[in-house]
Amino acid sequence: MSVLLRAEGLWKSFSDREVLRGIDLTLAKHEVIALIGASGSGKSTLLRCLNLLEPIDDGRIMLGEEDISDPRVDANAVRARFGAVFQSYNLFPHLSVLDNVTLASRVVRRVPKRQAEERALALLERIGLADKASEHPDRLSGGQQQRAAIVRAIATEPEVLFLDEITSALDPELVGEVLELVRSLAEDGATILMATHEMAFARDVAHRVVFLDEGRIAEEGPPAEVFGAPREERTRAFLTRFL
Ligand code: ADP
Ligand code: MG
Secondary structure, three states: OOEEEEEEEEEEEEOOEEEEEEEEEEEEOOOEEEEEOOOOOOHHHHHHHHOOOOOOOEEEEEEOOEEOOOOOOOHHHHHOOEEEEOOOOOOOOOOOHHHHHHHHHHHOOOOOHHHHHHHHHHHHHHOOOHHHOOOOHHHOOHHHHHHHHHHHHHOOOOOEEEEEOOOOOOOHHHHHHHHHHHHHHHHOOOOEEEEOOOHHHHHHHOOEEEEEEOOEEEEEEOHHHHHHOOOOHHHHHHHHOOO
16 A cells, blocks of 8 residues: 555644654555544644644654655645544534535635536535535534535545544434445545544444554554454553443
């Protein structure tokens, strides 16, 4: 498998608190990685650093052959190659669902309006939200909003999709529909790095599980190994919380 994204020795502090302490991580094309770990272990910070939303203190981030952590790099141009969905507040409240989904393609990719809208409607159709295209986000359920946010993130055909606990703010009955969409993207070959507390989903869909503990990767491997026979005591202690 060819490595698409590679973090090498990432360090990140907020004032005197070291949040990432030497992270080495690769993400191959078409790979799905589930990033697990306790609250505060640094999952969101890692995703934000990889997304160039947060500067790193030390290390390097390679996207293909390009060092995207080089300060001379155009961060917006790099981010245009990524898609990201966070826990909540992903959609612009003042825009219709359709405009939310087409905005990045039209502004960043300069896709003509009609073409962007045709593609957006096809994507919304696929997730059963075509009839909500002209609604504002507040008329949608939380699950529908997150699915629309995912569709917005993939509308530009990103090389990597970053998902940060996208179901954490949802009522339990709405979690499934969002995870099913992620599963279908994974089956279509998307490259995904997702921070999640949905262990059953991670076990089922991820190719690799990475366990973050206090800013370090404490353990990583195929889900069957990390969940079925964790090598590290810290991993075991963390996973027992989900039993
Ligand atoms: P996780 O996503 O695993 O819960 P985070 O990456 O959000 O962990 O946070 C890791 C640590 O970094 C926490 O102690 C958090 O308080 C701290 N942190 C995160 N973002 C900031 C920030 N912008 N300023 C200061 N501290 C932060
Ligand atoms: Mg987080």
